[in-house]
Amino acid sequence: MSLKDFFIELSENQFLNNNAKKYGLKLGAQSVVAGTSIPEVIESIKELNALGISCTVDNLGEFVYDKAEATAAKEQILAVIDAIHESGVDAHISLKPSQLGLDIEYDFCFNNLKEIVALADTYDIFVNFDMENYDRLQPSFDLLKELSQDHDNIGTVIQAYFFRAEEDIEKFKNYRLRIVKGAYKEPSHVAYQTKEEINQNYIQLLEYHLLNGKFTSIATHDHNVINHIKQFIKDNNIPHNKYEFQMLYGFRRDMQVALAKEGYNFCTYVPFGQDWYGYFMRRLAERPQNMELIVKQVFNK
Numbered sequence: 352m353s354l355k356d357f358f359i360e361l362s363e364n365q366f367l368n369n370n371a372k373k374y375g376l377k378l379g380a381q382s383v384v385a386g387t388s389i390p391e392v393i394e395s396i397k398e399l400n401a402l403g404i405s406c407t408v409d410n411l412g413e414f415v416y417d418k419a420e421a422t423a424a425k426e427q428i429l430a431v432i433d434a435i436h437e438s439g440v441d442a443h444i445s446l447k448p449s450q451l452g453l454d455i456e457y458d459f460c461f462n463n464l465k466e467i468v469a470l471a472d473t474y475d476i477f478v479n480f481d482m483e484n485y486d487r488l489q490p491s492f493d494l495l496k497e498l499s500q501d502h503d504n505i506g507t508v509i510q511a512y513f514f515r516a517e518e519d520i521e522k523f524k525n526y527r528l529r530i531v532k533g534a535y536k537e538p539s540h541v542a543y544q545t546k547e548e549i550n551q552n553y554i555q556l557l558e559y560h561l562l563n564g565k566f567t568s569i570a571t572h573d574h575n576v577i578n579h580i581k582q583f584i585k586d587n588n589i590p591h592n593k594y595e596f597q598m599l600y601g602f603r604r605d606m607q608v609a610l611a612k613e614g615y616n617f618c619t620y621v622p623f624g625q626d627w628y629g630y631f632m633r634r635l636a637e638r639p640q641n642m643e644l645i646v647k648q649v650f651n652k
């Protein structure tokens with residue numbers, strides 16, 4: 352088993368996920384998770400805003416199989432939206448449908464999402480539906496389509512490792528889209544497996560949406576992709592208000608600040624909350640060098 356598969360399996364382990372919630376931020380997670388409470392995350396956002404960086408806030412949590420837990424997550428996200436509005440910070444919301452009941456019942460999840468999207472809409476706050484693994488892809492697109500009949504403050508993610516990504520991006524080009532390589536382990540009948548194939552499709556999708564789409568969030572830490580896309584944007588005179596760069600909180604901070612200083616719109620994905628374990632393990636799967644973060648954290652105590 353590769354190190355990547357090992358960390359992905361750990362990220363999906365229900366027992367470890369549940370136990371991690373009880374013990375606060377551990378294993379160095381505090382360097383990539385902006386606290387466990389709403390006041391803490393608002394403070395982190397203010398610091399990033401002061402550097403000219405906007406934020407998308409993720410109340411950590413996924414794969415919820417209990418209605419009470421999904422309802423509690425919904426309440427927490429509503430409270431985050433109120434806090435963003437009241438504090439006046441430059442931030443929007445990212446959420447995972449599986450935290451809000453996608454695996455329990457479609458209509459239950461729809462109603463939870465509707466409440467969130469409607470409140471955010473009253474404050475003119477954008478809500479991004481993060482994309483999870485393949486089984487949740489089509490129902491998440493269905494939810495997005497149904498909700499967009501009444502609201503236009505929503506968008507989603509296209510994962511470049513999926514064969515169907517090209518078709519999906521065409522269907523959803525009139526939405527604000529975050530384009531990523533893809534973070535889950537997917538089988539070879541639905542997804543590209545090699546870095547080369549994924550990178551190639553990633554660049555193609557980014558270029559397509561930059562030329563034809565509503566708004567593109569270029570979400571990657573890959574400097575080769577970023578340099579290529581900067582040149583593409585220049586060559587094609589893509590206006591600044593049609594795209595932004597995105598990276599995760601705690602990763603390549605110097606590059607985040609540098610891109611914002613160069614005048615690019617930049618948005619940091621800011622996760623917070625008790626349910627940090629699955630998110631953190633996926634970051635280790637993507638790049639085992641992220642273990643450095645753990646080591647630094649341990650020795651800085």
Ligand code: FAD
Nearest residue numbers: 481482508531532533534570571572573597598599602620
């Ligand atoms: P990689 O392919 O991991 O790395 C490419 C190269 O970039 C590396 O070889 C290295 O040279 C350099 N590099 C990368 N990271 C670092 C670093 N920390 N320090 C130094 N060099 C580095 N996935 C989903 O499936 N669904 C989502 O909804 C989703 N949302 C996301 C939101 C944001 C804002 C971001 C940034 C990612 C999101 N992802 C999501 C994860 C994404 O799919 C990738 O798994 C993740 O971004 C890793 O790919 P990468 O393009 O950043 O770079």
